[in-house]
Amino acid sequence: MILTHRQYIRFLRGGTVNVQVVAFLPGDLAAQMPTLSTDVRIDGAYAKKLWEKHHLGHEALGVIQSMINRGWCTKTRPNQLDFLYVDSSGRQPKRYVLGVKSAKSGQETWLTTLHLTDELEMRRRLSRAKQKGQMIRTAVWD
Numbered sequence: 001m002i003l004t005h006r007q008y009i010r011f012l013r014g015g016t017v018n019v020q021v022v023a024f025l026p027g028d029l030a031a032q033m034p035t036l037s038t039d040v041r042i043d044g045a046y047a048k049k050l051w052e053k054h055h056l057g058h059e060a061l062g063v064i065q066s067m068i069n070r071g072w073c074t075k076t077r078p079n080q081l082d083f084l085y086v087d088s089s090g091r092q093p094k095r096y097v098l099g100v101k102s103a104k105s106g107q108e109t110w111l112t113t114l115h116l117t118d119e120l121e122m123r124r125r126l127s128r129a130k131q132k133g134q135m136i137r138t139a140v141w142d
Contacts, residue, residue, distance in 0.1 A: 018044040023064040025100065025109055032136055033079050035102035035109045040064070042111045054115045060096070063087055064114070067098045073136040074129035077101070080112065081136065084122050095122050 023040040030038050042061070050056045063085070071085030080101040087094045099113030129135045 020044075020047070022061050022111060023068055025068060029068070029073060029081060029136070030109070032073075032075055033081055033100075033102040033106070033109070035079075035106045037102075037107060037109045040068070040100055040109050040111055046111065050114055056114065056116070060114060063096065064098060064111070067096055068100075070140045071096075071098070072126060072129075072139045074125070074134045075136050076129070076134055079103075079106075082113070082125070084117075084125060085139070086122075095119060097122075097125070 019041050021039045022042050025035070025038045025040050027038060030036070047061075050060065066087070067083045067085040071083040074082045074084070076082055080099060083096075083098040083100075085096045085098065087096065095117050097113060097115055097117050098111070101110055101112050102108070103110055126135075
């Protein structure tokens with residue numbers, strides 16, 4: 001689900017809801033965590049942190065589904081998946097790290113990490129995941 005700028009600002013201000021669904025996790029990836037919920041949720045407090053600390057707005061939330069669908073997927077913890085993604089749609093490529101985890105015995109799936117990173121950090125994470133056998137999926141390019 002892509003939030004408009006207005007919806008995102010209302011969400012940040014603690015409008016009608018304090019939790020928002022921002023993406024869909026495909027069943028094959030959900031089984032890796034494992035979780036029964038394929039709705040990826042974000043808490044209002046974390047959305048506010050993304051806005052204030054990481055300077056990521058509603059546009060970054062709109063890229064989450066692409067990160068899940070096309071990014072590298074690694075499993076660093078039993079109940080967590082990390083996605084590494086390069087968004088090359090702008091002038092300069094943006095590299096993202098996205099983390100999702102299962103909670104409440106697999107009944108919920110939450111966004112835990114979303115931030116920009118650099119090429120060196122991305123290569124380091126991918127190398128470590130390959131060495132430790134944590135790679136679930138390589139990047140899918142159109």
